[in-house]
Amino acid sequence: MVTLDELTSALGGRLLGNPDTQVTGLAGLAQALTDQLTFLSHPKYVSELAKTQAACVIVSPAHADLAASRGACIVVDDPYAYFAAATRWWRHKFGPAYPRGIHPTAVIDPDAEVHPSASIGPLCVLEAGSKVGPQTRLSSRVTLGFGCSIGARCIVHAGVVIGADGFGFAQSQGRWEKIEQLGHVRIGDDVEIGANTCIDRGALGDTVVSDGVKLDNLIQIGHNVQIGAHTAMAGCVGVAGSAKIGAHCTIGGGAVVLGHLELVDGVHISAASVVTRSILKPGHYTGIFPIDENKSWEKNAASLRQLYGMRDRIKRLENPTTDTKLQD
């Protein structure tokens, strides 16, 4: 339990209302109980402001009067960013602490380098020549392959595999001959990597994940891929080998990016879309089959197989004379 005074002393913001008001947790506008802190991040939710039971609401200056008329509020320029900071402050104050150092069950090669301020959780494996930067945390059961490195202030969740072999084979007389993957994985600062995500080592050069990248769970990053700074990918994305993805991109959940493509900075791919060509213009791109009742889908999907023919038939209907000539 904290007072609003404690909170604003730590995080700033202009407090309107009683500084001794106590809050016991954070919650959404609609769900908040009478002893919780909440926030209004978007004007479209302003109608919920009057109805919320929250002890205190974080608002922008535009909503200060309205919020103050119902109770305590904290006025800041960016309520969502302030709320995010409040969750971090709260977690740090009340959540379980991550001990610095290496858990005794982790398996650390004598040639691995771990910064003294890093935290290596239970049952992690750090192979020879791997490096973990300051304040970076490996949750539990993370494998960091030989020669691979992670920068500062990263969070790597359970089950992540960094530096498994890329998928490289030469076909020879109907068999696949292994191409040893001689590169590494280099991960920048402030990167977060979700549970059971895999990032393969490069074939000859390195796979590179730049500063500030956020990867969700169960993502596959192929060998030699380069991901630009502050790009975010949602769960279950697959990026094939040697794709080059720009900075400040977002890739929706379950999307697939084929190999050897380039996406420039500021490209946004909708969930489950398949990127089959380079995208050289920033923007929002989509390619999914719209979901429908199965019966309707079946009819439309069957017609889809004849789409090319339909186009021809329209052409003939539009140009009946030409068509006759063609048929002569």
Add this chain to the structure above:
Amino acid sequence: MVTLDELTSALGGRLLGNPDTQVTGLAGLAQALTDQLTFLSHPKYVSELAKTQAACVIVSPAHADLAASRGACIVVDDPYAYFAAATRWWRHKFGPAYPRGIHPTAVIDPDAEVHPSASIGPLCVLEAGSKVGPQTRLSSRVTLGFGCSIGARCIVHAGVVIGADGFGFAQSQGRWEKIEQLGHVRIGDDVEIGANTCIDRGALGDTVVSDGVKLDNLIQIGHNVQIGAHTAMAGCVGVAGSAKIGAHCTIGGGAVVLGHLELVDGVHISAASVVTRSILKPGHYTGIFPIDENKSWEKNAASLRQLYGMRDRIKRLENPTTDTKLQD
């Protein structure tokens, strides 16, 4: 090896034939050898009944006479459910036993609670405040995050991660600022979770998996998701944050459910379909591009880009006068 007498004494059913007949295993109707037990669950396979070599067939009353005419049979109302029970009985009798208690290599926080009848396999990690209910089994290498709980009689397969951070960030000046995930994961009774599946902790509230839910391998469940009782999801499904999925739903393999959607009870999603909107009517929904020979697909896919234009052209062909006016 067991006799039919032993089997029916344990599991019930009306045995027609010699109770001393011995069976050494279970198998499908077509594959069964002369010393195996099999079942006929659906009338469409009735023609295989005469051909099976099985020592004994589990059948419904409707097929009792036919089955008895070829050899021993067990007559029950629901042959498939009886067969399922037989596999469980068989496994319990002959399979490797799962020892109660905690494997010495598991890493258990002193503040975790494990029911004495639970089984925690090798190299699992239970963080502070996590709870495992009676008769629940964690196979091996499972991570259960702080404050997360699992009910009774659950089975959690190898590599599962429960309670990693949800994917929550506030964008601020081109960077992603972490929103700490303060909620937990609550899993009901009789839930099964497949290998390497991930269930993220809630942002503020909890992620909830209700009683009897069955999740296959490599599934991603985002933060705050709620899954209703007895819903089943096949492998590689991704459910984005705050989706609310009803009871008795089935989600086919590789399907994607976007965030903040609602699926009511009794919704069935075909494999690989993408749910982009709430589905408020029970039923069967599909949205996949039909597979075709690559050459045909290329032609149809190219036409697809012009589909909107084709619709317009049909409209103009249907209304030539209007069209002329528009062109004036």
Add this chain to the structure above:
Amino acid sequence: MVTLDELTSALGGRLLGNPDTQVTGLAGLAQALTDQLTFLSHPKYVSELAKTQAACVIVSPAHADLAASRGACIVVDDPYAYFAAATRWWRHKFGPAYPRGIHPTAVIDPDAEVHPSASIGPLCVLEAGSKVGPQTRLSSRVTLGFGCSIGARCIVHAGVVIGADGFGFAQSQGRWEKIEQLGHVRIGDDVEIGANTCIDRGALGDTVVSDGVKLDNLIQIGHNVQIGAHTAMAGCVGVAGSAKIGAHCTIGGGAVVLGHLELVDGVHISAASVVTRSILKPGHYTGIFPIDENKSWEKNAASLRQLYGMRDRIKRLENPTTDTKLQD
């Protein structure tokens, strides 16, 4: 650092140029530095040959003269296969060695069999009755379930789960009753399995992965699946239960193969395609919605829902008389 003499003494090939030339690594044609070895595998890159800075280029006889005119080269029939062999030789010479035997942190059931030449990495789990063949390597954190076997010279990357239960339930009064999975997983020789991939045990019979199969990361192989020899699957593929996939097939990343289907030998599935029917003719098959700017996609996707109707309208335009009759 090695001399070209050392390299060709080990791997063969006709060396043109100074055998004492030293190389410090391998690289692509465009990236290679002056002390690196590279290769020309495809005539379309021949223009880069003159520009490469590499110390030595592996080429086919057709390009020997051109390559020799710019510096040292190794002439072989199949430059790509030779390059692959060079990576393996290099890795063996300079990479970290994988020690034979069992890492002390691995958890090995007394009834598991591990060939003395195999390498079992840290924190692996081998259950009762599992078998690992000669020269096979389990990287780290691999689970091999009871009764499952792996052949010779396989590589299994971190986080792989072999032999978790297949997804089998009988529905009974709205609940899912578990069908115990009584089969095993049998993996042949020279198989490679990528990080966090899962291969489920069979329900009654076995799941079978034949010799020379290569599976990338985060792949799901359902129970009873059979995969023919030398078939390769890219990352994030899902194969549902009882599918039978032939030999020498390739399945692109993120593709889904539904259950109980058959794919004959030599079938190639494009990335992210969904195989909904058996494919009995070798060839290349595709089924993905082409990606587009979101605005265009929205218009085309909306039209797609009316595709069946559009086909009818074209029919009516083509047969106006018939249409009139129908409307009478």
